[in-house]
Amino acid sequence: MNGFDNINALWLIGGLVLVLSALSARRLSFGFILRSLLSWALIILIAILAVANRNELAALWSQATERLGIQDQQVDGQIVRIRMGTDGHFWARVTINGIQRRMLIDSGATITAVSAETAQAADISVSAGIPVMIETANGTVAAQRGRIKRLSIGPLEAQDLGVVISESFGNLDVLGMNFLSRLHSWRVENNTLILEPTRGAPDHGKTERVPAPQRQP
Structure with missing residues (x-):
């Protein structure tokens, strides 16, 4: 045990x-x-x-809401629309190296941050070296740097994405500006976050801009 x-x-x-x-x-x-x-x-x-089993339940919930037509994240061609959650934040269903996660979209976070649990499940490579110090809402925490091979939100995709990993993040995974800045544009309309890929990007290619709730990882 x-x-x-x-x-x-x-x-x-x-x-x-x-x-x-x-x-x-x-x-x-x-x-x-x-x-x-x-x-x-x-x-x-x-x-x-x-x-x-919160992650597995979240995946099942996403599948159920999609079948019922009440999903909070929709894909229209190459554009992704995410409705604001009841907590006032935007949460994205993200695929990290093949596994699904629910991540907080945060334009106040300069880099994407994931929990140690997510890093292990997604087999994210961790760089050797001295931990970096990250400012969060709960204070300064130590974190390791890593690289995500592939991260996608529907058709929007980034490869070889930098990430910080720490047990201090608890079960919170945050999608930061290093991913969001690769988007062509973003805007909020009627409590819906609209993400658009780089002009001319292929259907499953690399994506490249979004404001979201101000919250540190």
Whole structure:
């Protein structure tokens, strides 16, 4: 069992103990307490599984919304349109070296940044050397530099893209200006971010500009 599993187990045990203590204080029947414990254990287990498999669930959700015609990201020829999320930010469904991720589009970030988990899953090569210091909303963190072979949002694509990687980013992946500056243009209309490729770019070729929420990786 790894550290993550140990933490989940402790949360589960702690939650059950709290629930049991609360129910016992009310002097309820043993059967009612047992059913309540099982219900809470199931809820906690579902929550833990949802967090552990959040990326897979996000991919399934994207597929479902696309089939229902309510997707938040649409492709019109070579133009990509992304609707603003309920949190006021623009989130893109991105493919990094063949794997899908949900990334925050941030014009305030000078470089694309990914979590250690994403870097491992996408097999992103990490450069040897002294870590670089990155300014984030939560302070300064150390990060390693790396290169993404291929990153795409629908038909918009960049190859050999610089990236910074750190466990301090948690599960947040940020698409920075080093990708956005390769676009020909961007604009926001009716809470929709519109990304356009470089003029004359092939359907699956390299892309090359976007304002988005100001948030550091």
